Amino acid sequence: MNDQANSVDERYETTPATLTTWSRQDTTWMLGLFGTAIGAGTLFLPINAGLGGFWPLVILALLAFPMTFFAHRGLTRFVLSGREGSDITDVVEEHFGIKAGALITLLYFFAIFPILLIYSVALTNTVGSFMEHQLHIMPPPRAILSLVLILGLLAVVRCGEQVIVKAMSLMVYPFIVALLFLAVYLVPHWNGGILSTASVVPAPSALLNTLWLAIPVMVFSFNHSPIISAFAVDQKRQYGVHADERSSQILSRAHLLMVGMVLFFVFSCVLTLSPAQLAEAKAQNLSILSYLANHFDNPTIAFAAPLIAFVAIAKSFLGHYIGASEGLKGLVLKTGRRPSAKRLDRMTAGFMLVVCWIVATLNPSILGMIEALGGPIIASILFLMPMYAIRKVPAMAKYRGQASNVFVTAVGLVAITAVVYSFFA
Numbered sequence: 001m002n003d004q005a006n007s008v009d010e011r012y013e014t015t016p017a018t019l020t021t022w023s024r025q026d027t028t029w030m031l032g033l034f035g036t037a038i039g040a041g042t043l044f045l046p047i048n049a050g051l052g053g054f055w056p057l058v059i060l061a062l063l064a065f066p067m068t069f070f071a072h073r074g075l076t077r078f079v080l081s082g083r084e085g086s087d088i089t090d091v092v093e094e095h096f097g098i099k100a101g102a103l104i105t106l107l108y109f110f111a112i113f114p115i116l117l118i119y120s121v122a123l124t125n126t127v128g129s130f131m132e133h134q135l136h137i138m139p140p141p142r143a144i145l146s147l148v149l150i151l152g153l154l155a156v157v158r159c160g161e162q163v164i165v166k167a168m169s170l171m172v173y174p175f176i177v178a179l180l181f182l183a184v185y186l187v188p189h190w191n192g193g194i195l196s197t198a199s200v201v202p203a204p205s206a207l208l209n210t211l212w213l214a215i216p217v218m219v220f221s222f223n224h225s226p227i228i229s230a231f232a233v234d235q236k237r238q239y240g241v242h243a244d245e246r247s248s249q250i251l252s253r254a255h256l257l258m259v260g261m262v263l264f265f266v267f268s269c270v271l272t273l274s275p276a277q278l279a280e281a282k283a284q285n286l287s288i289l290s291y292l293a294n295h296f297d298n299p300t301i302a303f304a305a306p307l308i309a310f311v312a313i314a315k316s317f318l319g320h321y322i323g324a325s326e327g328l329k330g331l332v333l334k335t336g337r338r339p340s341a342k343r344l345d346r347m348t349a350g351f352m353l354v355v356c357w358i359v360a361t362l363n364p365s366i367l368g369m370i371e372a373l374g375g376p377i378i379a380s381i382l383f384l385m386p387m388y389a390i391r392k393v394p395a396m397a398k399y400r401g402q403a404s405n406v407f408v409t410a411v412g413l414v415a416i417t418a419v420v421y422s423f424f425a
Contacts, residue, residue: 060214063411088108292305
């Protein structure tokens with residue numbers, strides 16, 4: 001047994017030069033993680049985060065990196081603790097048994113798939129509105145438009161996981177430039193905005209209540225758990241015994257990039273708009289881009305905003321598709337059926353196409369409720385399950401006793417209770 005374990009370690013052993021040299025593949029994954037996390041939710045974050053006032057926003061900004069990095073590192077380590085080639089659903093079954101594996105696979109799918117449906121609807125709405133208001137042409141019937149858009153994204157999916165990640169990393173560049181452009185464009189228009197609330201220090205109870213309800217917004221705006229399983233599997237294949245170290249490096253750089261970029265964008269927006277204007281944007285159910293376009297009546301922003309939204313939604317769709325398809329394949333395999341890999345891919349793509357197309361065509365308002373129900377599940381899988389595994393699974397025992405474990409558990413509990421409270425309030 002020991003000889004077999006040693007042979008596995010030797011097979012995956014990489015030289016120090018390989019580990020210390022940052023490769024193009026590492027950059028691709030870094031941008032892929034960024035692309036999955038920073039999507040349509042980012043465009044609503046300035047509104048949701050800014051409404052709480054100055055001091056809650058500052059505290060959330062300080063918590064943003066540790067909240068996102070430690071949680072996603074924990075989930076990555078959980079997947080890495082399994083056998084070679086095992087995705088998250090296989091690792092759960094390996095550590096917790098067949099029944100727990102089936103349950104987590106089901107929850108994993110229903111946590112991610114509703115978000116994929118939401119992106120299908122948002123993509124159709126964005127392109128239809130752009131054609132009508134900016135291009136001044138009548139968009140095709142919604143059923144045709146949604147079908148063409150979803151087929152276009154699934155064409156990228158059919159090229160394979162590596163092509164998806166590369167496509168997402170390429171789409172990140174214009175998105176980063178666009179966010180920077182907008183943030184810098186707003187600098188001359190800074191008028192204090194949220195600073196007007198800085199002189200008012202909220203009571204401790206009010207501050208805690210605001211943070212309690214705002215933390216889920218921050219957590220899910222930076223969430224890229226759907227792609228973590230594929231990321232961890234690839235890191236283990238590339239770096240073997242060094243996968244934990246290299247994946248942590250990639251995660252830390254990805255989170256520094258996303259937190260720095262998004263917080264600059266958020267603060268630029270809230271320093272430009274007053275709390276009353278942020279409240280108005282929330283009441284109108286508009287993204288910050290749409291509100292800014294109306295606020296400044298600027299043709300450049302009015303034209304660029306939907307294009308930026310399209311890129312944001314498309315790359316998030318691709319990232320979430322990886323997680324949703326992984327969960328669906330796991331559900332099929334756990335029924336006892338063993339279709340070929342090619343047939344399973346086709347079945348998954350066909351199911352995704354039909355359901356996403358139907359929902360995007362119907363455009364139901366109930367999707368917000370579905371997303372709210374998926375929130376606690378995502379928090380459970382991202383925050384609590386890896387921390388539970390650290391305490392119970394021998395393969396993860398080396399991570400016990402770290403202060404970050406307590407922090408991640410606390411944030412996970414806060415996120416779950418706040419989402420549940422918001423849903424039933």
